[in-house]
Amino acid sequence: PSSRFIGITTAPPDAILGLTEAFAADTNPQKMNLSVGVYKDASGQTPVLKCVKAAEKWLVENEKTKGYLPIDGQADYRRHVRNLIFGDCVESDRVSVVQTPGGTGALRVAAGFLNSQLAPIRVWISTPTWANHNAVFTSEHVPQEAYRYLADDKKSFDLDGMIDDLTNNTRPGDAVLLHACCHNPTGVDPTAEQWDQIASVVAEKRLLPIIDFAYQGFGNGLAEDTVAVRAILKVCDEAIVCSSFSKNFGLYSERVGAISILSGDAEMAGAVQSQLKTLVRSNYSNPPRHGAAVVATILDDADLTQMWHDELTEMRTRIKRLRQQFVETMKKTGKGHDFGFLLDQNGMFSFSGLNKMQVDELKNKHSIYIVGSGRINVAGMSEDRMDQLCAAIADV
Ligand code: PLP
Numbered sequence: 001p002s003s004r005f006i007g008i009t010t011a012p013p014d015a016i017l018g019l020t021e022a023f024a025a026d027t028n029p030q031k032m033n034l035s036v037g038v039y040k041d042a043s044g045q046t047p048v049l050k051c052v053k054a055a056e057k058w059l060v061e062n063e064k065t066k067g068y069l070p071i072d073g074q075a076d077y078r079r080h081v082r083n084l085i086f087g088d089c090v091e092s093d094r095v096s097v098v099q100t101p102g103g104t105g106a107l108r109v110a111a112g113f114l115n116s117q118l119a120p121i122r123v124w125i126s127t128p129t130w131a132n133h134n135a136v137f138t139s140e141h142v143p144q145e146a147y148r149y150l151a152d153d154k155k156s157f158d159l160d161g162m163i164d165d166l167t168n169n170t171r172p173g174d175a176v177l178l179h180a181c182c183h184n185p186t187g188v189d190p191t192a193e194q195w196d197q198i199a200s201v202v203a204e205k206r207l208l209p210i211i212d213f214a215y216q217g218f219g220n221g222l223a224e225d226t227v228a229v230r231a232i233l234k235v236c237d238e239a240i241v242c243s244s245f246s247k248n249f250g251l252y253s254e255r256v257g258a259i260s261i262l263s264g265d266a267e268m269a270g271a272v273q274s275q276l277k278t279l280v281r282s283n284y285s286n287p288p289r290h291g292a293a294v295v296a297t298i299l300d301d302a303d304l305t306q307m308w309h310d311e312l313t314e315m316r317t318r319i320k321r322l323r324q325q326f327v328e329t330m331k332k333t334g335k336g337h338d339f340g341f342l343l344d345q346n347g348m349f350s351f352s353g354l355n356k357m358q359v360d361e362l363k364n365k366h367s368i369y370i371v372g373s374g375r376i377n378v379a380g381m382s383e384d385r386m387d388q389l390c391a392a393i394a395d396v
Pocket of ligand 1: 037101102103104105130179212214252256257
């Protein structure tokens, strides 16, 4: 019988998930996975935070309904998102916040907003970037351009290249996607002064900033990590922020994020909010309740909020400790190779400078899994096995 599906070809597998499958099948007891993008604690687990467990316990006892949330999400949750990201930088009635399924959901709604309200509009994206960025904007038919970001040494920020591209190659009205902190995949972030320089070009060229804020609290702290947002808000009246609580609350699978759009005044903000709701309605209709309820329960309670701050600090400082230990161990076990540049990088990820051949050899010879670009998930390292990792890297 003829099938209408006969001509469908198999899509290429997701590169990182493919590695995870290979890792699972590897029988070497010494195997190590530094490819996936989740936080791990000293025992190699991705734990449920204690503040989350406490909030969930409260919710199990007190939650009254599983009825649908409003299209734009839970009101308390949206207020907390606004406070965490914008603080008192701008008048709150100028910010439209819509709860979304994770940061990816926020980016997808942002791309839909560009397509439905602002087309024709192009978006400028850093080279390199998180692999899903291009796919998300492609899905909403938003044309993309690339701006320089990582310097040729693959270790530092190419400020001049980025400024040059934004100044000379963009058209007024284009959008520019910025990583607020903990740039994925490189870990390389601009300094506060450099953010001011970037922001002034964005304002001068009337570019629409889209700030991807997936790692608030993983760089230097919750307030400290708003440096890019504050630099942009100082000089731009309009901006989009796509944020996520996947990493900083460890709520990955609960899909908790938000899109926040800053408009020039409250009236425009109201119109923007209504258009965002239209986009959501025909996409996933309304967001999931549980993760946002957990976040709101924690942030509504001073003790639980303190617990969250402490647990977030522990995650951040553990990653910084691992960076330090890795660099020191590379100097010894790692035959003196200098990886000191990792100490200037932020967040879970770093570009190691390892090339595709070295990455393959690490996998085939040492059962150590790193993505082809050389990106390492620092949070996947373990104190106990640092010698093993560094000796293997030195070997390749
Ligand atoms: N943006 C960046 C840069 C990310 O690294 C990620 C997650 O890895 C996301 C967005 C999306 O996160 P979420 O899991 O909340 O969709």
